[in-house]
Amino acid sequence: MSENGALPHRGKVLTVDTMNANVKKVDYAVRGPIVQRAVQIEKELKEGVKKPFKEVIKANIGDAHAMGQRPITFFRQVMALCTYPQLLDDNKFPEDAKNRARRILQACGGNSIGAYTTSQGIDCVRHDVANYIQRRDGGIPSDPDNIYLTTGASDGIVTILKLLTAGEGRTRTGVMISIPQYPLYSASIAELGAVQVNYYLNEEKCWSLDISELQRSLQAAREHCNPRVLCIINPGNPTGQVQSRQCIEDVIRFAAKENLFLMADEVYQDNVYAEGCEFHSFKKVLFEMGPEYSRTVELASFHSTSKCYMGECGFRGGYMEVINMDPEVKAQLTKLVSVRLCPPAPGQALMDLVVNSPQPGEPSYQSFMKERTAVLSALAEKAKLTEEILNTVPGISCNPVQGAMYSFPRITMPERAINEAKAKGQAPDMFYCMKLLEDTGICLVPGSGFGQRDGTYHFRMTILPPTDKLKIMLNKLKEFHQTFTQQYA
Amino acid sequence: MSENGALPHRGKVLTVDTMNANVKKVDYAVRGPIVQRAVQIEKELKEGVKKPFKEVIKANIGDAHAMGQRPITFFRQVMALCTYPQLLDDNKFPEDAKNRARRILQACGGNSIGAYTTSQGIDCVRHDVANYIQRRDGGIPSDPDNIYLTTGASDGIVTILKLLTAGEGRTRTGVMISIPQYPLYSASIAELGAVQVNYYLNEEKCWSLDISELQRSLQAAREHCNPRVLCIINPGNPTGQVQSRQCIEDVIRFAAKENLFLMADEVYQDNVYAEGCEFHSFKKVLFEMGPEYSRTVELASFHSTSKCYMGECGFRGGYMEVINMDPEVKAQLTKLVSVRLCPPAPGQALMDLVVNSPQPGEPSYQSFMKERTAVLSALAEKAKLTEEILNTVPGISCNPVQGAMYSFPRITMPERAINEAKAKGQAPDMFYCMKLLEDTGICLVPGSGFGQRDGTYHFRMTILPPTDKLKIMLNKLKEFHQTFTQQYA
Ligand SMILES: Cc1ncc(COP(=O)(O)O)c(C=O)c1O
Numbered sequence: 001m002s003e004n005g006a007l008p009h010r011g012k013v014l015t016v017d018t019m020n021a022n023v024k025k026v027d028y029a030v031r032g033p034i035v036q037r038a039v040q041i042e043k044e045l046k047e048g049v050k051k052p053f054k055e056v057i058k059a060n061i062g063d064a065h066a067m068g069q070r071p072i073t074f075f076r077q078v079m080a081l082c083t084y085p086q087l088l089d090d091n092k093f094p095e096d097a098k099n100r101a102r103r104i105l106q107a108c109g110g111n112s113i114g115a116y117t118t119s120q121g122i123d124c125v126r127h128d129v130a131n132y133i134q135r136r137d138g139g140i141p142s143d144p145d146n147i148y149l150t151t152g153a154s155d156g157i158v159t160i161l162k163l164l165t166a167g168e169g170r171t172r173t174g175v176m177i178s179i180p181q182y183p184l185y186s187a188s189i190a191e192l193g194a195v196q197v198n199y200y201l202n203e204e205k206c207w208s209l210d211i212s213e214l215q216r217s218l219q220a221a222r223e224h225c226n227p228r229v230l231c232i233i234n235p236g237n238p239t240g241q242v243q244s245r246q247c248i249e250d251v252i253r254f255a256a257k258e259n260l261f262l263m264a265d266e267v268y269q270d271n272v273y274a275e276g277c278e279f280h281s282f283k284k285v286l287f288e289m290g291p292e293y294s295r296t297v298e299l300a301s302f303h304s305t306s307k308c309y310m311g312e313c314g315f316r317g318g319y320m321e322v323i324n325m326d327p328e329v330k331a332q333l334t335k336l337v338s339v340r341l342c343p344p345a346p347g348q349a350l351m352d353l354v355v356n357s358p359q360p361g362e363p364s365y366q367s368f369m370k371e372r373t374a375v376l377s378a379l380a381e382k383a384k385l386t387e388e389i390l391n392t393v394p395g396i397s398c399n400p401v402q403g404a405m406y407s408f409p410r411i412t413m414p415e416r417a418i419n420e421a422k423a424k425g426q427a428p429d430m431f432y433c434m435k436l437l438e439d440t441g442i443c444l445v446p447g448s449g450f451g452q453r454d455g456t457y458h459f460r461m462t463i464l465p466p467t468d469k470l471k472i473m474l475n476k477l478k479e480f481h482q483t484f485t486q487q488y489a
Numbered sequence: 490m491s492e493n494g495a496l497p498h499r500g501k502v503l504t505v506d507t508m509n510a511n512v513k514k515v516d517y518a519v520r521g522p523i524v525q526r527a528v529q530i531e532k533e534l535k536e537g538v539k540k541p542f543k544e545v546i547k548a549n550i551g552d553a554h555a556m557g558q559r560p561i562t563f564f565r566q567v568m569a570l571c572t573y574p575q576l577l578d579d580n581k582f583p584e585d586a587k588n589r590a591r592r593i594l595q596a597c598g599g600n601s602i603g604a605y606t607t608s609q610g611i612d613c614v615r616h617d618v619a620n621y622i623q624r625r626d627g628g629i630p631s632d633p634d635n636i637y638l639t640t641g642a643s644d645g646i647v648t649i650l651k652l653l654t655a656g657e658g659r660t661r662t663g664v665m666i667s668i669p670q671y672p673l674y675s676a677s678i679a680e681l682g683a684v685q686v687n688y689y690l691n692e693e694k695c696w697s698l699d700i701s702e703l704q705r706s707l708q709a710a711r712e713h714c715n716p717r718v719l720c721i722i723n724p725g726n727p728t729g730q731v732q733s734r735q736c737i738e739d740v741i742r743f744a745a746k747e748n749l750f751l752m753a754d755e756v757y758q759d760n761v762y763a764e765g766c767e768f769h770s771f772k773k774v775l776f777e778m779g780p781e782y783s784r785t786v787e788l789a790s791f792h793s794t795s796k797c798y799m800g801e802c803g804f805r806g807g808y809m810e811v812i813n814m815d816p817e818v819k820a821q822l823t824k825l826v827s828v829r830l831c832p833p834a835p836g837q838a839l840m841d842l843v844v845n846s847p848q849p850g851e852p853s854y855q856s857f858m859k860e861r862t863a864v865l866s867a868l869a870e871k872a873k874l875t876e877e878i879l880n881t882v883p884g885i886s887c888n889p890v891q892g893a894m895y896s897f898p899r900i901t902m903p904e905r906a907i908n909e910a911k912a913k914g915q916a917p918d919m920f921y922c923m924k925l926l927e928d929t930g931i932c933l934v935p936g937s938g939f940g941q942r943d944g945t946y947h948f949r950m951t952i953l954p955p956t957d958k959l960k961i962m963l964n965k966l967k968e969f970h971q972t973f974t975q976q977y978a
């Protein structure tokens with residue numbers, strides 16, 4: 001203190017100069033400047049500011065309910081019963097919903113979803129997850145001890161990346177991720193101070209994965225870091241491709257040969273639309289390749305309540321299954337997750353319902369299947385529609401949306417637009433998306449937020465808006481692209 | 490591959506030797522070996538193994554519902570309505586519950602708590618939190634822009650520590666924490682690779698905080714790191730003390746003088762029992778000290794749905810308020826939390842109810858107040874009971890449980906027991922607690938899990954079991970301690 005008792009003028013303890021440098025490097029486009037501007041525009045519209053459009057259409061994020069998709073009735077019935085068990089006496093709820101709720105509550109401390117659960121997740125939920133995986137994978141066994149419930153898939157992915165991050169300088173862990181990628185990966189890698197190792201998906205072959213490109217990427221990375229992890233998103237975000245069984249086998253063989261830990265992000269496992277495409281889990285293919293692989297290759301795979309037909313993002317439910325993880329490391333993993341006590345119990349309960357949905361003969365089966373099918377076939381229709389309409393626009397080319405919830409079309413940008421963007425210090429497709437937002441109210445994410453080959457430009461658009469709105473949006477987009485192209489010709 | 494096509498025998502990619510070294514250093518006693526053994530014993534009891542007791546009493550963790558506390562009816566009604574809005578047509582639910590639910594749903598994307606929320610948390614919830622803080626603090630303003638909703642308080646605490654962690658070697662961030670401490674702190678500090686800086690609470694003065702000890706600790710730490718953060722838990726876990734207004738003022742003055750970022754963990758703000766004790770928030774005291782402090786001292790304070798009278802741990806709800814945070818750092822914080830998308834929406838909704846509970850005149854007010862008061866007065870009674878009974882045992886001395894949910898009594902251990910423990914490589918109080926568990930089924934956490942002065946031994950016991958069970962437990966403990974003392978005399 002100075003003599004008159006006043007504190008000397010002091011600077012902040014925490015500034016951008018003195019904060020965690022890794023955090024500063026984190027980038028997160030899905031909720032970046034475009035989205036912030038969209039929120040502002042919505043406020044302006046409410047305040048009566050005149051715009052050439054009446055509403056902002058948010059096709060920037062895979063948030064099904066926000067785009068009008070209805071929750072699955074059965075799931076919400078069970079969740080309400082778990083939340084307020086007095087409803088178990090209510091005749092309005094079907095018996096199978098009540099049975100599910102009773103079973104979950106019995107597994108909770110004090111029969112309340114307000115109790116902390118074990119850190120790995122509620123026992124009976126982990127058993128149900130293991131049974132689900134076993135059914136899904138044609139009988140290949142799954143051990144509940146290998147299941148960890150998570151706070152959304154995001155949490156599981158970050159946790160495994162955290163375990164794997166070690167070394168310094170040239171021995172620092174390298175994490176191989178597809179480009180384009182879901183930006184959780186690049187963000188977490190930056191936050192952990194690991195090294196991002198890019199491999200490019202093949203846009204010309206419908207965003208498929210070439211082993212030769214994996215090899216190139218790995219070799220290049222070995223010059224400057226220690227690549228130890230290979231991340232795969234299947235079905236793909238943002239690219240919407242579904243990998244063939246052959247490709248998955250090749251990837252596993254590559255990981256085995258090159259000593260890589262595999263992370264399989266399979267949150268879109270029910271979102272497969274294209275003829276001839278099918279979801280194959282990495283776990284299943286690994287085990288079908290025989291003991292040489294199934295007993296050695298380390299794999300963590302991830303699922304979530306946020307996607308598929310349920311779209312329950314807000315509940316933050318998810319699980320991961322770890323295969324061939326060193327038992328001592330597993331003990332460390334269990335310890336690590338215990339620090340934050342447990343994943344949200346409602347999210348765990350919801351995950352349970354996803355893996356233990358109504359069965360033939362149960363009272364809710366018919367209506368559940370009807371709702372599920374309706375969502376998935378609407379998505380399939382919208383996937384097709386998106387591809388078709390976008391491909392009618394000169395200067396836009398869009399691969400088939402085989403799965404997931406996104407199209408990632410390539411856009412041809414006039415030289416003048418590219419130069420104007422650069423002059424503004426913006427990525428050209430950011431410039432494009434920002435103008436699209438201002439002119440039409442459509443909110444997309446520029447390809448630069450996901451990564452793309454130099455000199456190519458894309459945007460990511462979800463296929464989630466209701467069909468009629470999606471059509472309007474696609475046609476507005478078409479019009480915008482034509483005007484934009486003329487304007488900068 | 491070898492010539493016959495078989496893969497060479499390869500080691501694991503991820504082993505304890507090649508994993509994240511910081512994660513390895515993490516310790517988490519609250520869910521450590523004692524608790525794992527307790528779970529085993531429960532299984533053995535179920536399988537019919539004979540034990541000198543019939544059930545395990547878990548007094549190791551502040552998990553109210555698991556110990557039989559009932560959820561607040563109003564909260565669960567609103568949560569059920571949010572989960573399954575069809576119930577809004579049901580006459581069984583009171584109007585104020587319905588109004589709360591409608592308001593929350595209107596603030597959610599697509600009117601569903603299954604939508605992702607903004608990363609900082611639902612707008613109207615953050616407004617309600619700010620209003621709550623303003624009321625609580627006698628009108629001192631709170632800005633919703635400074636409120637971040639979190640996945641339990643744990644999440645907020647780790648996030649702020651993450652921002653603050655920087656530097657290398659002697660410039661590495663030091664984090665001052667009380668000893669004994671809540672092990673989330675030591676665990677997160679280890680995980681982030683920050684430096685743990687201990688200051689000891691004064692057991693002789695009812696676990697109060699002495700500024701001279703802060704000064705000693707800081708000075709010592711400055712020899713080897715860059716102490717930038719001072720963490721306070723008030724009311725205290727594991728020690729149950731409630732800080733005086735004077736003490737808080739002194740701490741703030743100290744932080745200002747020494748340029749420390751303050752973290753105030755106030756998750757037990759409603760849990761104050763002792764005569765003459767009162768909860769004072771750091772925010773309030775800071776602002777009452779005048780602009781010299783209120784405009785400069787950086788403070789993050791934390792609250793949670795897990796404690797107080799609601800005990801809704803499973804929902805993982807919480808918030809933090811940041812004061813005087815550099816705007817650029819705040820932007821970084823907002824970016825950082827967006828990577829994991831959002832905190833669980835049900836937890837956010839529940840946090841809203843805590844800060845916006847039924848008001849006089851509303852239909853649920855009476856019953857809400859009755860339930861709330863019943864929980865808090867039972868806790869007050871149990872706090873007293875615990876102190877009284879423990880202090881009748883020669884060799885156990887227990888400070889008053891002024892607040893929170895724990896007693897942290899000191900135990901005198903016979904020399905022979907200490908030696909036997911050391912021979913086994915166990916902390917003496919771990920040895921004590923393990924034996925207590927095996928002999929009586931009572932599950933406590935040894936003081937060594939929280940930190941304590943060398944040569945002293947403690948355990949932490951929650952006061953959460955129902956009064957009759959608590960009495961039985963305390964008497965069993967008394968008996969055990971006497972036998973133990975004789976046995977090792
Ligand atoms: C490929 C992929 N992985 C993981 C996630 C994370 O989802 P959540 O954390 O909601 O489960 C997403 C969300 O969009 C995703 O697209």
Ligand SMILES: Cc1ncc(COP(=O)(O)O)c(C=O)c1O
Nearest residue numbers: 551641642643671722726793795
């Ligand atoms: C002092 C203190 N802080 C924070 C927490 C974390 O609680 P939660 O993450 O459930 O909000 C606890 C839990 O026991 C605690 O005692």
